[in-house]
Amino acid sequence: MTRLSVEMLAADPVEPITSAGHAQLGIAALAGIAVIVLLITRFKVHAFLALTIGSLALGAFAGAPLDKAIVSFTTGLGTTVAGVGVLIALGAILGKLLADSGGADQIVDTILAKAGGRAMPWAMVLIASVIGLPLFFEVGIVLLIPVVLMVAKRGGYSLMRIGVPALAGLSVMHGLIPPHPGPLVAVDAVKADLGVTLALGLLVAVPTVIIAGPLFSKYAARWVDVPVPERMIPARASEELEKRPGFGATVATMLLPVVLMLAKALVDIVVDDPEQMVQRVFDVVGSPLIALLASVIVGMFTLGRAAGFTKERLSSTVETSLAPIAGILLIVGAGGGFKQTLIDSGVGQMILEISEDWSIPALVLAWLIAVCIRLATGSATVATISAAGLVAPLAADMSTTHTALLVLAIGAGSLFFSHVNDAGFWMVKEYFGMTVGQTIKSWSVMETIISVVAGALVLLLSLVI
Template sequence: MTSLSVETLAAAAAPITSAGNAQLGTAVLAGIALIILLITRFKMHAFLALTIGSLALGVFAGAPLDKTITSFTAGLGATVAGVGVLIALGAILGKLLADSGGADEIVDTILARAKGRAMPWAMVLIASVIGLPLFFEVGIVLLIPVVLLVAKRGNYSLMRIGIPALAGLSVMHGLIPPHPGPLVAIDALHANLGVTLALGVLVAVPTVVIAGPLFSRYAARWVDIQAPEALTTAPSEAPDREHRPRFGATVATVLLPVVLMLVKALVDIVVDDKANGLQKVTDVIGSPLIALLAAVIVGMFTLGRAAGFTKARLSVTVEKSLAPIAGVLLIVGAGGGFKQTLIDAGVGQMILDLSKSWSIPALLLAWLIAVAIRLATGSATVATISAAGLVAPLAAGMSTTETALLVLAIGAGSLFFSHVNDAGFWLVKEYFGMTVGQTVKTWSVMETIISVVGLGFVLLLSLVL
């Protein structure tokens, strides 16, 4: 896991304000309220809203402006340094997967083997595999046309096919690194990435089954609609099937970084000797940077060259993959700056002090904080980053497993009840041609199920591990 030395030093320093708990609590509420107002009422970009909200938080807490600026910039820099390269590598891998036709090959191969009642399970499998290297919004754009085509050609209820696909994407986004939210939470809480990934998979599998194929039965009854005609034309940008990469090679490339990180986690558990040669090797190849870099390099051959891409075409694909993530990097970085401002103002310690009298388990407290920020801001990533900053002191003294579960509890909370202040809500509504009420009864309820069920399995694991 990447070590954020700047953040560590800042967190260990004296608070930048001497405000009491009441003033700090008011400052936090005011800062978050300002961010919500700027994003929802004034339609301000989340990067600017988080920046202004961080500075306002410092002012409301009575901190000197220069120290607030220092905290924000240190948090922004440390966060981008820790996860920026990983986000970029994930974007490149996702673009290679889409442009080469590898994603289409996965979809077509699985759908050719799935019929009737097996179709929802096939859709959740497709979404989960493709969702590993892709951002949520990119995954939706990639999968929704396929969902609509499958629903139309097979005469399925759109919700019966669509909900499993959305559940697969959402669970990957909220719980599984290398997605930005989980990565930042892992850094903030100094959790072990491999252990978090392994436990995240254990939580994700039953959660996506319940929120996807099982819930889709009820969603299809509540909202029985057909695929919109205007969006059911087949995509034509990817190569034809004869020039696509093979199914096995595509899946192996997508899963390569996950396998490398899991191998590192297993060796760390079994060997637990930093002087051991095997552990030294797995520490290198299983680090997120090397694992994702290896997948990108392998993908250039197994995906790009297999699809007939020239060196120039590969270069263009990489270049086009990086431009769209500029906004993501800025939002994630500003979220890290907001988180560091919370930490340096002493808000994390305030939460720690108050939680002692609340007698609320740390995992539940972390989930509740993430839920509150998710409902307020509409962003799962912002909720994860901010909640991680608030509960960071709770991770002190925790075991490796407990810290990993704390990350997953935050991730589960960040997915709770998507509604009108979430861009994903409107994306799903428009693609599926639903009303606001129909979107709430399907998409919003599904997100809530993921959040609650995910927390349930996290608490269950905490009892047995």
């Protein structure tokens, strides 16, 4: 869906749904977030239900009529799913094709065959970053961790020296780079240009992943010395396949949507004339929907058919790829409903008015808000969605580049210090066979480094562009 159509669907109301003052709105926002945090952390309620209840609680504390609060929530939910739901589904299909066809293993095996010794941590970063582009974080962990364990075991490497770079590559892609759900929702919420956000996101991601990956892994290996848990090394699915897609074709398929979206952003800058045929063509082929759809269609041939998949097997792969994302779509949609309730209640406008008297830059404010919600809920996606709704009005007078940087600041803040309320924390702990303390000294510190370094780079870019 184009940005214009999303804006037409989700035009913010002229008047807020409540006449509450700044103090009441501030209390309402804190109360709504507190309800979400309490339900997720204390009562283990699913994030979809927590966001739904928190949105209604926010409206009630703000003094909004219940019927209007419900309309705000459902409007935001529908708009968000309409804007990013199809993109998440296409990303899931592409990721499933990559995993089931053996394309991911082909990338891994090719790069590892050419790397060794000191180059191995850098190879792991490259593998994780390329594979992490179309895959959700949890899927990436499940796919890559067995490879990490096998490389560490067979090559005699420290588990942290190999594992931390792979985790850093996955995490940075998850927090900063579309088409992952968090960045997509933030782009939609603040009306940023997706191509510009993608280009600047890659610019921030490269140095961030180098610092948090290969460089930090040297220290992580000294702090945490654990043996490779052999019980966690399963057989790789692609070993059952008679053939796998080629390395070049696989990489080209994965990078196709990135290239198309970046090309659109470049043409928009160079041509800058919506009436020119060249720009109109690239506005279509470089739109996220068409770029991802093209990659999925191409992937059916370069990945699926290359692996010997029949039409029935391809259909089954697509079908099984969609079921696991139902929860993600509901969480993202409910987050959009919470965001719209924040905006319609006047909380976003309140932050805009109050921040005019503060000396905190908008990018820093966005990062701090995302950090606080991340620490409280443990979910990077919930932190991104909520922070984007709160700071969306700050983007009204920003340039295209600074609006994109606002998205990246939110994404960077959403990765700060993963701890015991984050599902990713426990996945890493169990896969690597670590204690809670060891997981904090490795995984949690790595996430904090990513957040701080990416946030600092965003601020630096804001001063030079």
